[in-house]
Amino acid sequence: MTSDQSKFQFREPDFPPDLDPGEAELLLAFDIWIHEKHPNPEREGCPGRDRLEAVVRAKTKVEDQYTLDHIGLCAACLDEMKEIKRELTGR
């Protein structure tokens, strides 16, 4: 039901260079990687649930660059987005 992972563009300076964007395996690898490198338990700089939800709901290009960049640096937000996605799709 959800095949739109590619709309997220993670931009992160120390992102593993051997990975190409837009693949399921990549998202999985990214997931593991970000939890290791950027768990962000303090939720530092997190844009908040409303903005994360806006990114999840976006049908076209997301203009909220801050949030997009932040997601690429924050495992906590990534997890929250997954939760939001599950809620929106009715799991």
Ligand SMILES: [Zn+2]
């Ligand atoms: Zn965050």
